[in-house]
Amino acid sequence: MAILIVDDSSDSRLLIEYILKSAGYTDVLTAESAQEAFNLLGMGNSRSDETDFDLIVMDIVMPGTDGIEACRLIKEHEHLQDIPVIMVTANYDIDNLQSAFSAGAMDYITKPLNKVELLARVRSALRLKHETDRRKAREVELLARVRSALRLKHETDRRKAREEELLEVTRQLEEANQNLRRLSFLDGLTGIANRRHFDEILLNEWNRAVRDAMPLSLVILDIDFFKNYNDTYGHQTGDDCLKHVAGCLSGLLKRPGDLAARYGGEEFAAILPNTDMQGAAAMAEMLRSGIEALQIPHASSSVSAFVTVSAGVASTVPLQAGSPEELLAAADKALYQAKQSGRNRVVL
Ligand code: GH3
Ligand code: MG
Ligand code: MG
Ligand code: MG
DSSP: OOEEEEOSOHHHHHHHHHHHHHTTOOOEEEESSHHHHHHHHTOSSOOTTOOOOSEEEEESOOSSSOHHHHHHHHHTSTTTTTSOEEEEESSOOHHHHHHHHHTTOOEEEESSOOHHHHHHHHHHHHHHHHHHHHHHHHHHHHHHHHHHHHHHHHHHHHHHHHHHHHHHHHHHHHHHHHHHHHHHTBOTTTOSBOHHHHHHHHHHHHHHHHHHTOOEEEEEEEETTHHHHHHHHOHHHHHHHHHHHHHHHHHHOOSTTOEEEEOSSSEEEEEEETOOHHHHHHHHHHHHHHHHTTOOBOTTOSSOSBOOEEEEEEEEOOOTTOOHHHHHHHHHHHHHHHHHTTSSSEEO
């Protein structure tokens, strides 16, 4: 509890200091003029080494700057505003008191000083100052809490936004990956399985057929006189024709496990798991007649007015010792014979 006494009369200063110190207030400083008080309060110069006062007891009548003007000047400083000022006046003068209060004074005492009165007023001024300080500290603390809560909220929001962004990027990446995977085993023109996927599935089905001792069949189909078709209708129409044929094949191969693939330029293949030669022959004939039934005009074919295919069929109950290549070679050989023997037909 630091108290500042400002009075031009040394008797008065000493008396007030004595009363306060004997009441237990040890931290008491004195000034004999307003200017000296300003210096002790750190007004106008750097505030580094000034005392934090809790109360000012100030004489009104002083040479130079009087107590009322000094009070007004002190109250202009934000960091000094909360220090209560008790005015000391020798002659009870109502006008002086009014201007003292409007200058920001909190209370007054009259000379000659009464010890009990002085201590009572000092105590109540200090209690008020203490309460003000505590209220301000609570406000500062509350403000700090609100600030830190807001900061936390802001950070949480930002983290959430970042997480959502990350999630979205991950989702897009997965989608792109899936597309890539899908594209890597689909033929770009016809949208059915490509050669790579065909080879993979054929090997899988081969191994499964070995394990289950079940038959596995293969059909290879080749469009008849397709070079002529391109020459007659153009490459673009040729592409359209390939798409129609592919769509027809995959539409007819409905059994689960069946696979239609584009095997080469105008060659297609069908894998028929758990299918023997008889079943495969029937399926091949169904595919051949299905394509013929599309009735895609083919003016430069020697065997039909429409686009037709020749088909070679091979079937086996695979053994561990064999390989899918043997089945492929057999189907190829049958296809060659279908071409040789007049086209638009199925050869086993
Ligand atoms: P064959 O009856 O003996 O099978 O006679 P072909 O004319 O069908 O056989 P050839 O092997 O002589 O010709 C195949 C043609 O298929 C030649 C090639 O330009 C065409 N071709 C291959 N791939 C494509 C393609 O992706 N689009 C188009 N439009 N034509 C293709
Ligand atoms: Mg005086
Ligand atoms: Mg060919
Ligand atoms: Mg051909």
